[in-house]
Amino acid sequence: MAQTMTQVHNSIPVITLDGPGGVGKGTISALLAAELNWHYLDSGALYRLTGLACVQNGIALDSSEEVALHAENLAVKFLPLGGILLDEQEVEALIRTEMAGNNASKVAAIPQVRDALFKRQKAFLQLPGLIADGRDMGTTIFPDALLKVFLTASAAERAKRRYKQLIEKGNNVKLADLIVEIQERDERDMNRSASPLKAAKDAHIIDTSDLTIDEVFQKVMLLYKNL
Numbered sequence: 565m566a567q568t569m570t571q572v573h574n575s576i577p578v579i580t581l582d583g584p585g586g587v588g589k590g591t592i593s594a595l596l597a598a599e600l601n602w603h604y605l606d607s608g609a610l611y612r613l614t615g616l617a618c619v620q621n622g623i624a625l626d627s628s629e630e631v632a633l634h635a636e637n638l639a640v641k642f643l644p645l646g647g648i649l650l651d652e653q654e655v656e657a658l659i660r661t662e663m664a665g666n667n668a669s670k671v672a673a674i675p676q677v678r679d680a681l682f683k684r685q686k687a688f689l690q691l692p693g694l695i696a697d698g699r700d701m702g703t704t705i706f707p708d709a710l711l712k713v714f715l716t717a718s719a720a721e722r723a724k725r726r727y728k729q730l731i732e733k734g735n736n737v738k739l740a741d742l743i744v745e746i747q748e749r750d751e752r753d754m755n756r757s758a759s760p761l762k763a764a765k766d767a768h769i770i771d772t773s774d775l776t777i778d779e780v781f782q783k784v785m786l787l788y789k790n791l
Contacts, residue, residue: 576689576690576691576692576693576694577602577692577693577694577710578689578693578694578695578696578706578708578709578710578711579596579602579693579694579695579696579709579710579711579712579713579784579788580696580697580698580701580702580705580706580709580711580712580713580764580767581593581596581695581696581697581698581701581713581714581715581784582697582698582699582700582701582702582703582712582713582714582715582761582763582764582767583699583714583715583716583761584699584716584717584722584746584749584750584753584761585608585665585722585726585746585749586717586721586722586723586725586726586746587715587716587717587722587772588715588717588772588777588780589697589698589715590606590608590697591777592715592777592780592781592784593606593695593696593697595777595781596695596781596784596785596788597695599785600692600693600695600788601692602692602693602694602695603688603689603690603693603694603695604694604695604697605685605688605694605695605696605697605698605701606697606698607681607685607696607697607698607699607700607701607705608668608697608698608699609642609648609659610635610638610640610681610684610685611668611669611671611672611677611681612659612660612664612665612667612668613638613640613648613650613655613659614631614634614635614638614668614671614677614681615659615664615667615668615670615671616650616655616658616659616664616667617634617638617650617651618630618631618634618667618671619667621634625667625670625671626670628674628676628677629676631671631674631676631677632674632676632677632679632680633680635671635676635677635680635681636680638650638684639651639652662726662730662737662742662745665749666745666749669749669752669753670752672699672753672756672758673752673753673756673757673758674758675757675758678700678704678758678759682705685698685705686705689706694706696709699753699759699761700759700760700761702714702763702764702766702767703759703762703763703764704759707764710791711768711784711787711788711791712764712766712767712768713767713768713769713770713784713787714763714764714767714768714769714770715769715770715772715780716769716770716771716772716773717771717772717773718773719743719746719747719750720743721773722746723739723742723743723746724739726742726746727739727742730742768787770783770784
């Protein structure tokens, strides 16, 4: 008897990594995807792309219906060797700025936007498996994931990491300002009505404040191997 699409999807393993910005989700997720040779979903990129598309088209980020329409019709391509195209324009660098992150947090608070992007995120679920990085991967998008991890770190530590990244890229930023921005974004993400940022009840919580990338990676790999 042929398997239904639901049965096929349920047989595909998923590891979710949720948490606020600056905890290392993206780096760890990319390492896991490379190690296991699984697909990788950077869900935050979809919200950053939605915010960027709205800004480029002069759409106010609090205009729910128009923002949701842009989310539903994103002309986006994730390139196999890295890079992201929006309307055939390379935008990887544009969506990794602090402003793009804050805009992503704003549009992510709109329920219609989250609904519009739900199917897009589900479409990443393909064999042999998926590493899903975001803020509601384990709670909303893939609640039946094989392994759920929630990464956390203090706002001060996350600000220091971001400060170092930005300074190395030649940006002129103030550490105190970054701390305030991170705290404001956390507040917005944790208190939004649609899929607020929180650890799934069955998630393994790892505080990365005093850990190296390799140490976090090894901890997650150990969790996976011990399933």
